Amino acid sequence: MSAGLEQAAATSAEQAQQMTDGFHLVINSLKHNGIDTIFGLVGIPITDLARLAQAEGMRFIGFRHEQNAGNAAAIAGYMTQKPGICMTVSAPGFLNGLTALANATTNCFPMILISGSSEREIVDLQQGDYEEMDQLNAAKPFAKAAYRINKAEDIGIGVARAIRAAVSGRPGGVYLDLPAQLLSQTLDAERGKRSLVRVVDPVPRQIPAPDAVKRALDLLRSAKRPLILLGKGAAYAQADADIRALVERSGIPYLPMSMAKGLLPDNHVQSASACRSFVLAEADVVMLIGARLNWLLAHGKGKTWGAPAPKQFIQIDIAPTEIDSNVAIAAPVIGDIGSCVSALLAGMGSGFGKPAAEWTGAIAERKEKNMAKMAATLEKNPSPMNYHSALRAIRDVLKTRPDINVVNEGANALDFTRSIVDMYQPRKRFDAGTWGIMGIGMGYSIGAAVVSGLPVVAIEGDSAFGFSGMELETICRYKLPVVTVIFNNNGVYKGSDPNLNPNVASDVPVTAFVKGARYDKMIEAFGGVGYNVTTPAEMSKALSDAIAAGKPALINAVIDENAGTESGRLINLNPKKGATKT
Ligand SMILES: Cc1ncc(C[n+]2csc(CCOP(=O)(O)OP(=O)(O)O)c2C)c(N)n1
Ligand SMILES: [Mg+2]
Numbered sequence: 001m002s003a004g005l006e007q008a009a010a011t012s013a014e015q016a017q018q019m020t021d022g023f024h025l026v027i028n029s030l031k032h033n034g035i036d037t038i039f040g041l042v043g044i045p046i047t048d049l050a051r052l053a054q055a056e057g058m059r060f061i062g063f064r065h066e067q068n069a070g071n072a073a074a075i076a077g078y079m080t081q082k083p084g085i086c087m088t089v090s091a092p093g094f095l096n097g098l099t100a101l102a103n104a105t106t107n108c109f110p111m112i113l114i115s116g117s118s119e120r121e122i123v124d125l126q127q128g129d130y131e132e133m134d135q136l137n138a139a140k141p142f143a144k145a146a147y148r149i150n151k152a153e154d155i156g157i158g159v160a161r162a163i164r165a166a167v168s169g170r171p172g173g174v175y176l177d178l179p180a181q182l183l184s185q186t187l188d189a190e191r192g193k194r195s196l197v198r199v200v201d202p203v204p205r206q207i208p209a210p211d212a213v214k215r216a217l218d219l220l221r222s223a224k225r226p227l228i229l230l231g232k233g234a235a236y237a238q239a240d241a242d243i244r245a246l247v248e249r250s251g252i253p254y255l256p257m258s259m260a261k262g263l264l265p266d267n268h269v270q271s272a273s274a275c276r277s278f279v280l281a282e283a284d285v286v287m288l289i290g291a292r293l294n295w296l297l298a299h300g301k302g303k304t305w306g307a308p309a310p311k312q313f314i315q316i317d318i319a320p321t322e323i324d325s326n327v328a329i330a331a332p333v334i335g336d337i338g339s340c341v342s343a344l345l346a347g348m349g350s351g352f353g354k355p356a357a358e359w360t361g362a363i364a365e366r367k368e369k370n371m372a373k374m375a376a377t378l379e380k381n382p383s384p385m386n387y388h389s390a391l392r393a394i395r396d397v398l399k400t401r402p403d404i405n406v407v408n409e410g411a412n413a414l415d416f417t418r419s420i421v422d423m424y425q426p427r428k429r430f431d432a433g434t435w436g437i438m439g440i441g442m443g444y445s446i447g448a449a450v451v452s453g454l455p456v457v458a459i460e461g462d463s464a465f466g467f468s469g470m471e472l473e474t475i476c477r478y479k480l481p482v483v484t485v486i487f488n489n490n491g492v493y494k495g496s497d498p499n500l501n502p503n504v505a506s507d508v509p510v511t512a513f514v515k516g517a518r519y520d521k522m523i524e525a526f527g528g529v530g531y532n533v534t535t536p537a538e539m540s541k542a543l544s545d546a547i548a549a550g551k552p553a554l555i556n557a558v559i560d561e562n563a564g565t566e567s568g569r570l571i572n573l574n575p576k577k578g579a580t581k582t
Contacts, residue, residue: 227255256419280306387420
């Protein structure tokens with residue numbers, strides 16, 4: 001090579017070194033904000049983005065379906081108060097991730113769905129591009145916010161905007177659209193560096209107004225039969241010590257919503273879980289902390305709430321529009337839960353009067369009676385095993401490991417686990433949540449295992465498991481300490497329904513699966529350990545062994561196919577048939 005050519009080559013290499021591009025700016029923007037993990041699935045146009053993330057020291061956890069990656073990101077967000085990141089390809093990959101984004105928004109989990117998208121000018125003229133879709137507009141109704149970045153120099157600010165939108169105020173899902181062209185755009189490296197934005201105070205405290213706090217305390221003091229209701233918003237807030245102090249100093253009985261279980265240990269003397277219907281109907285003043293009066297709380301009205309007796313609510317929430325959503329709220333307290341609870345504690349002082357013994361005594365009496373009844377049911381050993389006897393074994397093993405994460409979905413498998421398996425630490429229970437969605441199982445398990453580094457036990461209905469079951473391969477690939485327990489009753493709700501088709505006798509019932517399926521064999525295909533258990537003793541041994549091994553495992557628990565009930569405890573939500581014949 002001539003001296004001139006050599007010089008030219010050297011200069012262009014130098015120039016190239018001084019340039020950056022969209023790929024690098026996206027990864028650097030995330031890293032700049034302390035984000036170290038991406039849950040995703042590769043393909044055009046994000047494969048190199050994923051490779052670069054890995055090369056730059058981030059973890060890229062690759063999934064088999066985007067919905068599960070999205071669920072992992074969402075639960076990571078819930079556990080850490082940092083947005084969980086899900087990365088997908090365009091159109092179909094994006095849509096697969098969108099259910100998880102919508103579920104995150106519904107549950108108030110901070111996550112960001114980052115999807116590559118096809119060429120804007122072709123998409124907008126609907127000229128039929130590869131994976132053509134107007135993703136930004138498709139995402140809007142399902143997300144708390146949705147943004148598209150079109151210029152490399154805007155990547156820093158775009159990522160910052162997405163992060164702040166996901167975690168500030170009421171958290172939720174944010175969509176971030178990255179057109180393929182953006183990723184290969186180049187920018188002067190120095191300018192690129194300067195364009196990065198570190199989000200300052202992403203979760204600003206929001207201090208409640210003093211008069212709102214006083215109004216709430218005045219109402220609480222006037223109560224004869226007060227009750228505290230803890231929602232998953234309270235668990236999310238990471239204000240565990242103050243919430244416990246508020247409950248204990250006030251002496252007020254409390255109920256945890258399912259994902260708030262463990263915020264105070266479930267065996268706490270003030271827990272009224274064992275007589276939930278009694279306290280909901282009888283309380284006169286109810287303080288909601290990070291809990292919404294949606295269907296899970298019968299919308300705050302009706303028989304559940306002892307109607308027609310008047311009920312007064314104090315509601316602590318970060319979103320003012322949550323107030324009066326279903327019923328009138330007498331004392332709203334708006335702010336972040338940590339600040340609200342500490343203001344309430346300060347206002348209570350040390351001489352806060354405890355509730356009357358008549359109220360707490362009546363609760364204690366009912367609790368004792370119900371717990372004795374439940375204990376008797378749990379002690380039975382029917383053959384085949386049912387939900388109660390299997391869960392007794394699980395409960396006793398998990399009691400020895402309160403640090404373990406529990407994931408739970410199904411109908412009966414969900415309802416029975418929620419009431420039988422006690423939780424002792426905050427943010428250890430992750431379940432079907434506000435929507436009652438099936439399919440979160442393996443995604444949440446992977447997210448929880450990756451974030452916490454601790455074992456996960458996923459307690460799954462056989463139907464529920466099917467929605468995300470292929471991620472067993474992901475669990476084995478990353479060698480995650482996830483033990484999946486399948487409550488195998490041969491179907492949705494139960495496996496014993498009849499086939500109703502008068503024309504096709506060989507058809508199967510609408511709720512049924514293959515009888516006697518061996519889900520334990522599935523995990524063996526990927527190198528995990530499978531167990532097939534038919535008795536509580538076998539369950540106990542398999543679960544203890546699997547947890548101790550710290551390796552991917554699956555326990556196929558054979559449950560009486562008649563044991564479940566239709567829709568678990570939600571039978572009343574099924575629409576009634578108006579006619580017997582059409
Ligand atoms: C995405 C989604 N699809 C369908 C449903 C309806 N659904 C509610 S519970 C359930 C499965 C219940 O069966 P299983 O998981 O086996 O639990 P079991 O009651 O048998 O223990 C289904 C399909 C849902 N909640 N979410
Ligand atoms: Mg089932």
